Amino acid sequence: MTTTTQQHWWKTATIYQIYPKSFCDSTNKGTGDILGIISKLDYLKNLGIEAIWLTPIYQSPMVDNGYDISDYYTINALFGTMADFERLLVEAHRRDIRIIMDIVVNHTSTEHAWFQSALGDKSSPYRDYYIWKDPVNEGVPNNWQSKFGGTAWALDETTNQYYLHLFAIEQADLNWENPVVRQEVENIISFWAEKGVDGFRLDVINLISKQQDFANDTNGDGRRFYTDGPRVHEYLQDISKRVFQKYGSVTVGEMSSTTLEHCQKYSSLDGKELSMVFNFHHLKVDYPNAEKWTQAPFDFIELKRVFNHWQTGLSGNGWGALFWCNHDQPRVVSRFGDDKRFRIESAKMLAASLHMMQGTPYIYQGEELGMTNPNYQDIEQYRDVESINIYDIMVNKQGVGHNEMMAILARKSRDNSRSPMQWDSSENAGFSKAKPWLEVASNYLHINAQTAIADVNSVFYFYKQLIELRKNLSIITHGSFCDLLPLDKHCYVYLRETATQQLISISNYYAETVKCKLPTQISWDKSQCLLSNYKHAFKVEEESVLLKPYETRILLIDK
Ligand code: GLC
Numbered sequence: 309m310t311t312t313t314q315q316h317w318w319k320t321a322t323i324y325q326i327y328p329k330s331f332c333d334s335t336n337k338g339t340g341d342i343l344g345i346i347s348k349l350d351y352l353k354n355l356g357i358e359a360i361w362l363t364p365i366y367q368s369p370m371v372d373n374g375y376d377i378s379d380y381y382t383i384n385a386l387f388g389t390m391a392d393f394e395r396l397l398v399e400a401h402r403r404d405i406r407i408i409m410d411i412v413v414n415h416t417s418t419e420h421a422w423f424q425s426a427l428g429d430k431s432s433p434y435r436d437y438y439i440w441k442d443p444v445n446e447g448v449p450n451n452w453q454s455k456f457g458g459t460a461w462a463l464d465e466t467t468n469q470y471y472l473h474l475f476a477i478e479q480a481d482l483n484w485e486n487p488v489v490r491q492e493v494e495n496i497i498s499f500w501a502e503k504g505v506d507g508f509r510l511d512v513i514n515l516i517s518k519q520q521d522f523a524n525d526t527n528g529d530g531r532r533f534y535t536d537g538p539r540v541h542e543y544l545q546d547i548s549k550r551v552f553q554k555y556g557s558v559t560v561g562e563m564s565s566t567t568l569e570h571c572q573k574y575s576s577l578d579g580k581e582l583s584m585v586f587n588f589h590h591l592k593v594d595y596p597n598a599e600k601w602t603q604a605p606f607d608f609i610e611l612k613r614v615f616n617h618w619q620t621g622l623s624g625n626g627w628g629a630l631f632w633c634n635h636d637q638p639r640v641v642s643r644f645g646d647d648k649r650f651r652i653e654s655a656k657m658l659a660a661s662l663h664m665m666q667g668t669p670y671i672y673q674g675e676e677l678g679m680t681n682p683n684y685q686d687i688e689q690y691r692d693v694e695s696i697n698i699y700d701i702m703v704n705k706q707g708v709g710h711n712e713m714m715a716i717l718a719r720k721s722r723d724n725s726r727s728p729m730q731w732d733s734s735e736n737a738g739f740s741k742a743k744p745w746l747e748v749a750s751n752y753l754h755i756n757a758q759t760a761i762a763d764v765n766s767v768f769y770f771y772k773q774l775i776e777l778r779k780n781l782s783i784i785t786h787g788s789f790c791d792l793l794p795l796d797k798h799c800y801v802y803l804r805e806t807a808t809q810q811l812i813s814i815s816n817y818y819a820e821t822v823k824c825k826l827p828t829q830i831s832w833d834k835s836q837c838l839l840s841n842y843k844h845a846f847k848v849e850e851e852s853v854l855l856k857p858y859e860t861r862i863l864l865i866d867k
Contacts, residue, residue, distance in 0.1 A: 318558050318583060318668050319627070319785050321358035322775045323408065325672045327635045328365055328387050329373060330728045333740035340728075340739070342388035346399050351757065355676060355768070356775035359406035359558070361509050363635055365393070369419050371478040372693050373635075373726075374410075375511060376417035380496040397504050406506035408558065413493045414512045415479040423480050428466035437492075439472040439483050440464070441522060450522055452530030455564075457697040460530065474515060474534070476693050484516045484543055497551045507558030510582070514540055514563045514570065536563075536570040544574065544581040552582075559583045560629055560668075568621040575626030584627040584668055590614045591637055601698055601716050606644055608817055612791060612800055619665055619789040619802075630662050633672035638724040642681040646819050650858050651678055651755075656770045656841035657815050657860035661800055663774040664784060664813040664862055671771060674729050677760050678767035681724040682749035685714065691746050695721040732758040773839055777862070783811045792830075798822040799855060803830070810865040816855035825852050835863040
């Protein structure tokens with residue numbers, strides 16, 4: 309589907325992320341599957357999205373829900389068959405919806421045949437596919453920490469060497485210094501591109517090149533020695549030249565703890581590396597001192613500062629993904645909005661405030677319904693390996709109280725976004741007739757797709773309008789960016805501008821009515837309101853406007 313003339317279709321498109329395990333179960337076993345996705349394509353077409361990013365559906369022991377791949381060429385039986393996948397491609401393409409696959413090549417599952425051959429055998433041809441180090445002082449090779457808690461090294465007792473795992477112990481890091489590994493990666497991606505897949509989301513791709521001295525980090529957890537590492541740009545340019553450019557694939561790289569300078573390169577407009585990047589800095593504004601496992605309120609001024617930095621820094625240099633939610637993040641309406649009193653208003657405000665920026669918006673399943681965190685009360689309700697590990701570390705080893713930890717998980721756990729999609733008010737929210745693998749949020753009786761579709765004022769139709777605006781108004785894609793009130797404590801007011809138009813996004817991020825003093829250089833009286841979450845007219849008096857709780861406005865001015 310991707311031809312050179314359509315090369316930049318993704319600059320005006322919105323992409324929808326599906327977490328297949330929690331999307332729709334066609335066989336009533338409690339987990340979602342590919343046929344379930346096919347049954348919902350018309351729903352997605354109605355929303356207006358142009359591509360689907362599927363989180364991994366390859367064969368996997370599912371320790372990290374598919375981010376631990378044991379065979380890159382086989383569909384996980386839990387999700388269906390290769391024939392089902394091929395049908396998904398046909399059915400999606402028939403509706404002009406593209407399919408983006410998740411490629412996880414920083415690491416494989418320890419159940420992968422390569423690792424199984426390498427384990428315990430220094431002479432295996434696959435030994436050098438992974439990163440092995442001798443013990444230091446009879447212990448781990450260095451102090452690098454796993455992103456899921458604890459040391460990043462695990463001992464292979466037979467050979468008395470450690471392998472590196474930046475994530476779970478069952479996810480062994482690949483050795484990208486080995487050219488044969490790089491060839492394997494090209495083969496994998498080519499295989500899926502040949503099948504007709506339109507693009508790839510590259511998991512933690514900025515971690516693939518490690519500094520080869522594997523030094524102890526006296527000043528941190530080791531990340532500075534492998535994040536945006538020495539050869540990462542070279543590796544990406546090679547794959548891009550040999551695979552992505554050949555197939556015209558759209559690519560989005562997940563960049564962990566990255567910098568703007570590196571992302572300008574990763575997504576440079578000459579297309580030498582990737583089409584666009586995900587960065588996470590705006591989702592760390594509620595991590596005080598970089599600590600995720602806390603319950604702090606978010607820092608609004610910092611949120612704006614981060615967005616402004618990336619909007620202005622990528623403009624003309626690269627391209628970013630715009631997102632609030634994904635399968636690793638809590639639900640945005642529970643996080644930066646008010647999921648009780650102002651759920652609908654704040655869900656719409658957050659959407660509008662993000663979608664008028666430059667970049668490609670991603671909607672995570674259920675976000676378009678204003679789905680909330682499920683608010684689990686019991687540790688037994690959690691399934692996520694990261695949440696279970698951190699509970700063990702903080703409660704059993706660091707002495708944090710159980711209740712405090714449960715409150716933290718209820719805000720920060722990745723399972724907050726993984727609870728099943730809420731389709732209707734029937735049992736298990738219409739996701740499955742069997743007991744779901746992870747509990748449905750109890751609010752599904754009123755928050756569900758069926759209810760949303762029946763109500764023209766729902767969050768769903770608001771997203772639909774945002775998607776439509778991006779397709780029709782080129783200022784959203786091309787306009788310059790300027791924050792008009794960077795120090796305002798409640799409102800985010802930014803301007804997009806071209807030679808002929810101005811577009812202004814005004815949002816109150818708080819649950820009270822606020823008076824927002826507007827900059828005088830804008831001809832507010834000439835503005836036309838394109839979209840709002842309130843019905844009353846936009847009225848500027850004495851250079852100010854009163855904004856209701858979570859009020860948002862998109863204004864257009866023809867010069
Ligand atoms: C990415 C994925 C996450 C996974 C991790 C390891 O951050 O989004 O779900 O656990 O990589 O593959």
